Amino acid sequence: MTRKVALITALIAAVVGASATPANAAAPAPTFTHLTPGGRPKLTETVPVNIVFLGYDTNDVDQAEFRSGLAKTYEPEVRSRQWYGEQEKLGITYTYDYKVQYADQAYQDKFFKRLKQLSTPAPLTVYQEEYNAQTKNVLDVTSNNYIDAPTVEKWLAYNPPRGVDTERNTIFLINWHGRADFKFHVYTKTGEADPDTGYDFGKERDSRKMMAWGGTTRDDEETGLGSTRRVWFADLSAGPEANMANYIVDELDVDGDGQPDYRMPNTWEYTDGGFRSPDALSGDLAKIVRYVGLDLLMTTSPLYPVELPTGTGLPKSINLDSNTYEDWPGVDASAAYIKPELVVEELADLRWRNRLDFDNQDFAVDAKNRACFEGWYITYEPCYDGQELPPDANLFLYNDENIARTKDDDGRVDYELPLINYATGGDFTTPLGYADDNWVDGTQSYVFSFISPGIIERGYGLSTTQIHEAGHHLGMSHPHDGWDSEAGADIGASGDFYFSWLGDENNSMMSYIDLNWDFSQFDRDNSDRFLTAAYFEAANKLAANVLAAKDAGRVTANLRSADTVLGQAKRAFAKHEYRTAYALAEKAYNIVARAADRVGADPAAAAKALHARAEQARVSGKVHDPHEFIDTLEPGHSPRSLP
Incomplete structure (x- = not known):
């Protein structure tokens, strides 16, 4: 439900002269710059998004058409509320700042030389063999190579094209096919077995061979990048693979639900007589950036409310x-x-x-x-x-x-x-x-x-x-399902959004790829943003209860202090300093909580009201x-x- 607490304002007597003001008149309600008693936060961020075409040129991908498929803004909201017909926005608005470039020839030569060096000859996967057995495939995969995905991510993170800052969200769209040095390949991630069974999915299963990767944190125990970077790459010239089922080109409905499933084929299938028209490539790459890279990885919506149902306020x-x-x-x-x-x-x-x-x-x-x-x-x-x-x-x-x-x-x-x-x-x-x-x-x-x-x-x-x-x-969602706020679209990995399975190919515990047991850099960023908003809103709610208290005037200075700290949190948020913003929002909430304690206001009133509503609905059977x-x-x- 949309959690709003009514703002109780002081009644202010009409001022007709200092001597006419009643002695017992309530003081004017204080005004604030950032604290909005009873309201939602208003957090904004202009999100830098670097998009690098690597192996594509303007003849392959029309930039105007590509840009037309991208979203301008995003407003996260709690997805579980949507299932019950309710909307709960977080009070966050992202505006995307896209920087699109095509890698020049020198950079492409350098990168693909590195890919070739990293290539290890390997047998065809069962999915490449299945692709070859199709009747409508454009070509046969005649060989295969394994390429270590974390190594490629790290190379891209520290060797980007000039002007690309990989500390900010960066998506590399890669195509090796068509070059004289092209090798059929898949990306691998091994060495992180299940901790209870010792089974290494990346080593043992062809279904874990990939065409995308990214999101590794600086301190990941196995493949840490050493410093914070935000890189994800998608290579349609890798595979074909299991995860996006693009090894199947003879059929449109691959999950058996009676509906065609929209998948991105390999780059060589974008041709006359192939799986998809070459005119569709620009739009398909835009879909990967928008619905996978942004909606599911870099700027997502929470699955559940991150403040948790304690009934007593935000937990420490x-x-x-x-x-x-x-x-x-x-x-x-x-x-x-x-x-x-x-x-x-x-x-x-x-x-x-x-x-x-x-x-x-x-x-x-x-x-x-x-x-x-x-x-x-x-x-x-x-x-x-x-x-x-x-x-x-x-x-x-x-x-x-x-x-x-x-x-x-x-x-x-x-x-x-x-x-x-x-x-x-x-x-x-x-x-x-x-x-x-x-x-x-x-x-x-x-x-x-x-x-x-x-x-x-x-x-x-x-x-x-x-x-x-x-x-x-x-609060974390899968990287294959989510929400697009501009389109008002629920993204599930089927039908028109089947290709969203590609989001699983990143270093996230929330994926189904089973190659790592860590939360990605994108997970961490999003969680910190969500919690910044949660503490901001909690401070707002509690401030309304404080102002309704009999002795609210005693703690006006405390509320003004919280207002100042929330302003610092908003500025840190806008500067992409998510951890700082989260810590400051929590600090502001704690200041308001101490003020509530001084005047006897219930710090958990809003949480208790939500809990009571849920219990009443359950008892009455209104589900x-x-x-x-x-x-x-x-x-x-x-x-x-x-x-």
Whole structure:
């Protein structure tokens, strides 16, 4: 819901002379420059976006046509609210400042020489072989080479064309095909195996060979860039690959839903008689930049409200409260397949201003829980008499009813993030997990993760699923689904936006590519922006409660101090200093909170009102249709996908 608190203004008597002013008249309400009691923040950023065509020239890509497909602005909003017919904007407006250039011949020669040096001969992937088996393919892939994606990202980050600052968002659109030194190739990322099973997806699976990469942080333990850079590249001359299913050219509907799926083919397929007309290339590259590079990676919308449903205000301390239903005979799944230190370490990179810790409790599976699980997974039957929600809500309802026993840190920390794990020895192979909402207004509720012999056999433990799903709970979306505010379009990886699967090919824990367990630089930037807005809005809401208090005049100086700090936060935000902006917005909120304490204003009034509304809606049965993200084992987006 749109969270607004009514501004209670002081009644000001008409002034007809100093001697006529009543002694008990209320003082005029103070005015502020940045603090807006009861209102939303107004954060603005002109976002620099460098776009470099590397291997394309003006005959290939018309700049005017390309630019016409790009968005001018973006306003993030909470996506889970949309599923319930409500709009909750964050109070952020981005205006894009595009700098487009075509790399000159000297730079192209230098870059492709480096690609050639990095190329390691390799067998054709099963997807390249499948492409060759099509009847409408333009050519056959006759050889293959592996190229290490992080190495290419790092080279581009530190060797950009003149005038390109890779500390700012930079997208390289690459085409090697057509040059005399061209080699068929795919990009790889190896060496970061699942921490619980030791399975290296990047090494073992052809489905993890890619045509794009980027978003690595400066301090990534495996492939860190050393300093902050914001680079993502997409190479349509790599592949064909599994993730975007562009190895299939004979069919338009690749996911079997009866609708054509819009995918970007390899560059050689943009030809007369090929998969797509050469006239479509400019528009397709604009789609990749707009809907993938910007909407899904660099300037996104949060999945859930980042302030978290504490009922008591914004949390400082968060307990990752793991609870495992142990139903796998002979296996202690929580001990064998969770690395608590890793879970805390990775999530702390995202919520770096929170104090995080982890604990786990094990529970046996009672008859009711088993009935709810089987009704959710096998029979699709509700597990409560008179249940108004569909069986999809079985696990939510059971755990909501039994939440008290999991609250082992209530009072010690500000927020317990509920991680609910199901370990089963049965024939359970998917999903890996999901982050659920409250089935009322889109507020996040429980994080569910699953482990079984079949899941282990496929290479997954519980640690990475917990990190991924907790990332959702903290507001992060997949890099293959999101929102385009200018078009008012929900981006899902199917139909007209099937190509958004390309967003998974970046160094993000939130992707399905399973090549790393870290949050990307883009994730960090977006989370810091979201939290800046959340603290800004919380300060505004709380200021309204302070001004409504009887002794509000005692803390006017405090509110003015908060106003000054919020101004500093806005300036830092506009200068792309996201971490500074977040810290300053939190500081301003804390100043207002201390003022609230001095005058007896309830610092959690707004949060409690939202919580009460949700509870009342649940009791009355007034729920909307739910929307879930079920995280599966494989990208496997096509019924024809190969292992």
